[in-house]
Amino acid sequence: MAKKPNKLKARLPRGFLDRSADDIRATDEMIGRIRAVYEKYGFDPVETPAFEFTDCLGKFLPDTDRPNAGVFSVQDEDDQWMSLRYDLTAPLARHVSENINEIQLPYRTYRAGWVFRNEKPGPGRFRQFMQFDADTVGAPGVQADAEMCMMFADTMEALGIPRGQYVIRVNNRKVLDGVLDSIGLGGEENDERRLTVLRALDKFDKFGADGVRLLLGEGRRDESGDFTSGAKLTEEQIDPLIKFADFESILKGARYSNALDDLLGPYPLPFQEHPTTWSDPESVDSHTQAAWQDKIDSLSALVELPSSVSDCWNIENLSIFALLFDPNEKIIEGLNELAQIAALIESSGYSEAQIKIDPTVVRGLEYYTGPVYEAELLFDVTNEKGEVVQFGSVGGGGRYDGLVKRFTGRDVPATGFSMGVTRLMTALKNLGKLNSSDVVAPVLVTVMDGDVDALGRYQKMVQDLRSAGIRAEMYQGNWKKFGNQLKYADRRNCPVAIIQGSDERSVGELQIKDLIEGKRLSEEITDNITWRESRPAQITVKEADLVETVRGLLDDQAEDRRRQSEG
RNA sequence: GCAGACGUAGCUCAGUUGGUUAGAGCGUCGGAUUGUGGCUCCGAAGGUCGGUGGUUCGAAUCCACUCGUCUGUACCA
Incomplete structure (x- = not known):
């Protein structure tokens, strides 16, 4: 006997998803809300294509062994490498550069789009996902960064995430760079190690202080x-880094019982001559105390805390912890920028519960040059299996002053951020915060006779309903099995079915069946004969009353749903 | 990329120390019911046991390789 031909296996590449009607509607809803916020802030849309030349994306040309590592790349007819975009920022920089003469700077713009990354997908991470970006191009001042943080916070709230359930964390690459300089990791020869250190610091949320300590050391x-x-730093380098990054737990005494003792204790600072304790000022000899006080004074003179900034913004604490290092110009400049951002944010009425200065934020190792920020969800997200998932950030951004200059040679400072729409939706969906759509399935006009005249009459009913603004359709399957028509309607959650056979037709009537009410009534019926013959929730009306009756039923059902959702 | 676990029907899984014709539930389709959804009952279809090679009289089962999936980790612009 001949072997049966092998069936083609239907399969989807991993990391890609088919989107259901609910997903699509929910995404549209989200995008609408985000767009409304961006528009209100005065941003205009722009769209770029999914493909770009690989070099314009800032990626080195693919190496021949693995041309698709990280990005999806193909060669054009003329052998030039093109890639699917992996974010929306690099394409924007290309667009601005190419149209720099027509674009009025500062250019405030937003766009949503699919981006592609050829890497291993994980829970809530895909190879195709949607981002929604906003950028201000040609604005050098920290006020632009501050505005981005505020708009970020507004967007989170517009998506229905209540205050306290999210936080926008803000840091400054200049502070981090300055810190790394001061522990001897400055200069080009340390590029690799700096990256390793920043990556390690970025894992603070995931692995905690102890894990990060390992990554900074041996591994x-x-x-x-x-x-x-690991980065193979010495204890003397690691210790202050950890304390700087973990300063909040230190202040709270959560991690170190004698936190401030530790701060002074185990590693030599330039100004420290004797081990001492800070928590008990009496035990500190006057010389050391004075040295510290000098240091703090000189730092406060360098970091100009605007008078409007209150303690809660952490700037002062951050400044003290910067003393773990020998504060250089970069650190001072970075701290000043953070202080100004804090002042701007505070005077606009935002609180630390929404936006927070946090030295552990590391983003965009390649191109960010100043303030960086990211949005994090603070509620637990559980997946389909009911497990709590580490969700991490759902969006982020920062200042990228060098990205346009790559193309134009002109200094075009820019700042912007990206919302991970797909990620956020996964989170909101698992949280049940997405109102599953209000879209009601269509009214089904059933088919009792299949001749052209009859079909014409059914189609006319459908069109009458549609003209009245009611979603409706005629059954398109095998009409001879009438039971299947109602089964179809039931599974589609059709609210109402219209039935007209020759009996009704001959007297100018039709049957209108309320499928929702009928389902409710059916719960009390166990016997099949009764169920079929009682025709629950079914009424007979004149043909002319079709639209009006259906509209009445739909209104009643909508009212019921509204009441139910209210409790 | 690295490491580990796992691959049996559309789905979830069972399958004994290697032993005849590989099973169940759910789902699908048909019928009981030519014009009424649910329940119930009857019946049917559906499998290269991920693939290739090996050991064996005999492999879903043991071995090797390979592909795929999942988890952790790396990378994440």
Whole structure:
């Protein structure tokens, strides 16, 4: 006997998703809300295509062994490499550069689009996902960064995430760079190690202070036994970094019982001559105390805290912890910018519960040059299996002053951020915060006779309903199995079915069946004969009353749904 | 990329120390019911046991390789 031909296996590449009607409607809803916020802030849309020349995306030309590592790349007819965009920022920089003469700077713009990354997908991470970006191009001042943070916070709230359930964390690359300089990691020869250190710091949320300490030192072994080699810093370098990054727990006494003792204690600072304790000022010799006070005074003179900034913004604490290092110009400049951002945000009425200065934020290792910010969800997200998922950030951004200059040679400072629409939607969906759509399935006009005249009459009913603004359709399957028509209507959640056979037709009537009410009534009927013959929730009306009756039923059902959702 | 776990029907899974013709539930389709959704009952279809090679009289089962999925980790512009 001949082998049956192998069936083609239907399969989807991993990391890609088919989107359901509910998903699409929910995404549209989200995008609408985000867009409304951006528009209100005075931003205009712009759209760029999915493909760009690979070099314009800022990616080096693909190497021949693995041309698709990280990005999806193809070669055009003329052998030039093109790639699917992996974010919306690099294409924007290209667009601005190419149209720099027509664009009025500062250019305030937003856009939503699919981006593609050829890397291993994980929970809530896909190879195609949607981002929604906003950028201000040609604005050098921190006020532009501050505005981005505020708009970010407004967007989160517009999406229905209540205050306290999200936070926008703000940091400044200049502070981080200055800190790394001061522990001897400045200069080009340390580029690689700086990256390793920043990556390690970025994992603070995931692995905590102890894990980060390992990554800064020799390395860390994960639970599968795989080993990640570390930055191989010395204890003297690691200690202040950890304390700087973890300063909030230190202040709260959460991690170190004698926190401020530690601050002074175990590693030599230039001004520290004797080990001492800070928590008990009596035990500190006057010389050391004075040295510290000098340091703090001189730092306060350098970091101009605007008078309007209150303590809650962490600037002062951050400044004190910057003393762990020898504060250089970069640190001072970075702290000043953060202080100004805090002042601007505060005077606009935002609180620390919404936007927070946080030295552990590391983003965009490649191109960010100043303030960086990211949005994090603070509620637990559970997946389909009911497990709590580490969700991390749902969007972020920062200042990228060099990106346009790559093309134009002109200094065009810019700042902007990106919302991860797909990620956010996964979170909101799992949280049940997405109002599953209000779209009601269509009214079904059933088919009792299949001749052209009859079909014409059914189609006319459908058109009458549609003309009245009611979603409606005629059954398109095998009409001879009438039971299947109602089964179809039931599974589609059709609210109402219209039935007209020759009996009704001959007296100018039709049957209108309320499928929702009928389903409710059916719960009390166990016997099939009764169920079929009682024809629950079914009424007979004149043909002319079709539209009016259906509209009445739909209104009643909508009212019921509204009441139910209210409790 | 690295490490680990797992691949049996459309889905969720069972399958004994290697032993005849690989099973169940759900779902699908048909019928009981030519004009009424649910329930119930009867019946049917649906499998290269991920693939290739090997050990064996005999492999879903043991071995090797390979592909795929999942988890952790790396990368994440």
